[in-house]
Amino acid sequence: MHPIFLNINIMINITLPDNSVRQYPEGVTGLEIALSISEGLARNVLAIQVNGEIRDATRQIHADAKIRLLTWNDIEGKAAFWHTSAHIMAEAIEILFPGTKFGIGPNIESGFYYDIDMGERMLTEADFKAIEDKIIELSRQNQLLVRKEISKQGAIDLFTKKGNEYKLELINELTDGEITLYESGQFTDLCRGPHIPNTGFIKAVKIMSVAGAYWRGDINRKQLTRVYGITFPKQKDLLDYLVLLEEAKKRDHRKIGRELELFTFSENVGLGLPLWLPKGTAIRERLEAFLKKVQRNAGYVQVMTPHIGNVNLYKTSGHFQKYGKDSFQPINTPIEGEQFMLKPMNCPHHCEIYKFKPRSYKDLPLRMAEFGTVYRYEQSGELHGLTRVRGFTQDDAHIFCTPDQVKDEFVGVITIVMTIFKALDFKDFTAQISLRDPNNKEKYIGNDENWDKAEQAIIDVVKENDIHAVIEIGEAAFYGPKLDFMVRDALGRKWQLGTIQVDYNLPERFDLEYIGNDNQKHRPVMIHRAPFGSMERFVAVLIEHCAGKFPLWLAPEHVTILPISEKFENYAKNVSQLLNNYDIRSKIDIRNETAGKKIRDAELERIPYMIIVGEKEEAQESLSVRKQGIGDMGSFTVESFSALINDEIKKMME
RNA sequence: GCCGAAAUAGCUCAGUUGGCCAGAGCAGCUGAUUUGUAAUCAGCGGGUCGGGGGUUCGAAUCCCUCUUUCGGCUCCA
Numbered sequence: 001m002h003p004i005f006l007n008i009n010i011m012i013n014i015t016l017p018d019n020s021v022r023q024y025p026e027g028v029t030g031l032e033i034a035l036s037i038s039e040g041l042a043r044n045v046l047a048i049q050v051n052g053e054i055r056d057a058t059r060q061i062h063a064d065a066k067i068r069l070l071t072w073n074d075i076e077g078k079a080a081f082w083h084t085s086a087h088i089m090a091e092a093i094e095i096l097f098p099g100t101k102f103g104i105g106p107n108i109e110s111g112f113y114y115d116i117d118m119g120e121r122m123l124t125e126a127d128f129k130a131i132e133d134k135i136i137e138l139s140r141q142n143q144l145l146v147r148k149e150i151s152k153q154g155a156i157d158l159f160t161k162k163g164n165e166y167k168l169e170l171i172n173e174l175t176d177g178e179i180t181l182y183e184s185g186q187f188t189d190l191c192r193g194p195h196i197p198n199t200g201f202i203k204a205v206k207i208m209s210v211a212g213a214y215w216r217g218d219i220n221r222k223q224l225t226r227v228y229g230i231t232f233p234k235q236k237d238l239l240d241y242l243v244l245l246e247e248a249k250k251r252d253h254r255k256i257g258r259e260l261e262l263f264t265f266s267e268n269v270g271l272g273l274p275l276w277l278p279k280g281t282a283i284r285e286r287l288e289a290f291l292k293k294v295q296r297n298a299g300y301v302q303v304m305t306p307h308i309g310n311v312n313l314y315k316t317s318g319h320f321q322k323y324g325k326d327s328f329q330p331i332n333t334p335i336e337g338e339q340f341m342l343k344p345m346n347c348p349h350h351c352e353i354y355k356f357k358p359r360s361y362k363d364l365p366l367r368m369a370e371f372g373t374v375y376r377y378e379q380s381g382e383l384h385g386l387t388r389v390r391g392f393t394q395d396d397a398h399i400f401c402t403p404d405q406v407k408d409e410f411v412g413v414i415t416i417v418m419t420i421f422k423a424l425d426f427k428d429f430t431a432q433i434s435l436r437d438p439n440n441k442e443k444y445i446g447n448d449e450n451w452d453k454a455e456q457a458i459i460d461v462v463k464e465n466d467i468h469a470v471i472e473i474g475e476a477a478f479y480g481p482k483l484d485f486m487v488r489d490a491l492g493r494k495w496q497l498g499t500i501q502v503d504y505n506l507p508e509r510f511d512l513e514y515i516g517n518d519n520q521k522h523r524p525v526m527i528h529r530a531p532f533g534s535m536e537r538f539v540a541v542l543i544e545h546c547a548g549k550f551p552l553w554l555a556p557e558h559v560t561i562l563p564i565s566e567k568f569e570n571y572a573k574n575v576s577q578l579l580n581n582y583d584i585r586s587k588i589d590i591r592n593e594t595a596g597k598k599i600r601d602a603e604l605e606r607i608p609y610m611i612i613v614g615e616k617e618e619a620q621e622s623l624s625v626r627k628q629g630i631g632d633m634g635s636f637t638v639e640s641f642s643a644l645i646n647d648e649i650k651k652m653m654e
Numbered sequence: 655g656c657c658g659a660a661a662u663a664g665c666u667c668a669g670u671u672g673g674c675c676a677g678a679g680c681a682g683c684u685g686a687u688u689u690g691u692a693a694u695c696a697g698c699g700g701g702u703c704g705g706g707g708g709u710u711c712g713a714a715u716c717c718c719u720c721u722u723u724c725g726g727c728u729c730c731a
Contacts, residue, residue, distance in 0.1 A: 210658060211658065212657025213656095217727075219727085219729085223726095223727075225657075258665080324667090354712095358723055379730090381657095382728085382729065388730080478731070528731095564689060566689095594693080596690085597691095597693055600691095600692035612690065613684080614689090624690080
């Protein structure tokens with residue numbers, strides 16, 4: 001036992017993650033526990049989890065507890081590491097730019113940021129180096145992070161003296177007796193912790209970028225400067241991270257979209273209005289055909305509706321009141337006072353189809369699908385490749401059903417979403433249940449009872465289907481709660497793909513009805529759903545997911561045939577025709593180039609297979625096959641090669 | 655929409671502190687070559703240096719402004 005423990009005689013039980021229990025003197029710290037296990041561990045402990053709460057490893061433990069010592073290998077360890085780094089960055093900035101006021105400075109998924117107010121001065125990239133150097137200098141001082149409890153008044157006095165209105169605002173919302181400060185070197189920050197024991201762990205730092213960020217996320221308040229940074233315990237970790245970032249950038253769908261000629265934009269057409277090139281169109285059409293087939297099997301019917309609708313339609317739906325002024329503005333007609341809008345969503349049109357004739361409970365559920373193109377005037381700063389555009393096509397459908405059918409229909413939609421994710425090998429998705437903000441009910445249309453019912457239905461279905469989901473309060477649409485499926489792009493940004501939304505509101509506004517088996521009129525429930533979300537965003541995420549190497553069933557071309565010289569062009573044409581009989585999409589590279597050049601170009605184009613034909617192949621009526629990214633696969637016949645391709649496709653679709 | 659950065663040939667990028675008709679590689683075109691598993695050789699064409707305005711003897715380079723793009727923020731029916 002460590003000597004400092006000797007004079008202490010009250011012992012507490014500490015349960016380690018392997019459920020072994022050790023006894024320590026009351027007041028023991030995480031660091032001391034680590035030291036009692038091994039010195040190596042003690043050198044690496046960044047924080048400690050005590051009965052579920054993450055704390056400083058230097059804080060004393062006063063009662064029996066279950067603990068976990070956290071290192072760089074734990075998410076929580078990294079979080080503490082980066083949180084402390086944010087403090088050190090603030091300390092560096094305060095030294096370099098005295099008078100800077102600090103807002104909040106949390107750790108994030110990769111690194112940390114601090115929101116700062118430098119008054120008139122602007123922080124620029126030219127300042128990064130100085131900040132980085134100062135951070136390293138401060139880190140090397142092995143500054144301890146000292147936690148101090150302070151009264152609310154004490155905190156107010158301190159930050160009044162500093163003239164920091166941001167911290168004062170935060171303090172005002174805190175409860176007296178729960179306020180803590182952390183001191184490191186000359187820097188004192190209002191902070192709940194936890195922090196790593198000292199700054200010496202921080203060995204590598206990179207200031208990544210600066211950006212504007214509204215104080216407290218409120219567009220009506222002052223915009224502060226947000227400084228992003230990341231730190232590591234080893235220089236090599238930083239270099240690896242930067243390499244990883246570079247690699248990720250190569251997967252950017254905007255880059256690959258240009259390289260593989262999938263889509264483009266033109267200022268002359270308009271911002272955020274994608275132009276689908278032939279190869280991109282081929283992929284999109286195949287996705288569409290795939291989903292149509294799945295939906296046909298699931299009992300959907302396809303409909304088609306116009307790209308515009310009378311303004312009154314959106315007044316009925318309520319969308320005009322909510323989004324009218326931020327939309328593409330209404331189109332006037334020769335008739336005075338008559339106005340149409342580019343449709344920003346398909347639901348009102350589908351409601352009118354529902355109303356085409358009286359509906360019986362026997363007609364329900366009615367699953368009405370349309371690949372409907374809609375136009376939304378997104379803010380200019382929001383546009384982003386294919387993931388955020390102003391004109392896009394939703395793989396939309398609206399399910400009209402009885403309240404009793406909601407749950408089953410929800411399950412049916414989830415099944416479709418899972419079918420798609422599986423066919424495209426999307427494993428890394430998260431589900432998000434978006435509920436309304438109970439403190440802000442005026443933001444939403446519809447009555448309490450319906451909201452509660454809808455929210456409960458989603459929660460139940462998700463639970464019963466064993467889908468891991470996070471619940472987000474306040475993220476619901478204005479007309480109802482929803483379940484979204486989120487995936488990440490190459491750079492880790494989250495995008496919503498599939499969505500399922502319960503709507504008790506539109507049926508009300510459109511006065512939709514069905515006759516029940518009691519011969520009475522009833523109100524149907526509407527479920528909006530789009531498993532892809534939009535074709536644009538889905539293709540974008542798909543491109544980044546596979547880095548342009550599309551699954552065989554989607555690839556614009558399966559094969560490129562490479563004749564060794566002009567002499568074998570005829571044989572190449574024969575092969576191409578034969579492959580066509582087996583539904584294999586091929587093209588022939590007849591350029592006057594060497595085989596090596598043609599192979600290189602085909603590899604860069606990410607064409608899944610190459611067939612090289614020359615004298616030998618023509619004589620033997622064979623094909624030399626090369627797989628993209630793999631290499632030479634040897635000799636095949638047209639039949640055996642076709643079987644290989646078609647088997648591979650079949651396997652993916654199972 | 656807000657904050658910041660950037661914009662040079664179809665693409666990727668050079669172009670020192672303002673100074674000869676603005677450069678390279680790839681792509682394109684022409685010709686030679688007739689090729690065996692990731693780049694054959696030669697020649698040629700191509701740019702109002704994002705648009706506009708200004709400073710200057712002189713601007714891709716400095717200043718203003720607009721547009722677009724990128725990174726964030728906000729928003730996302």
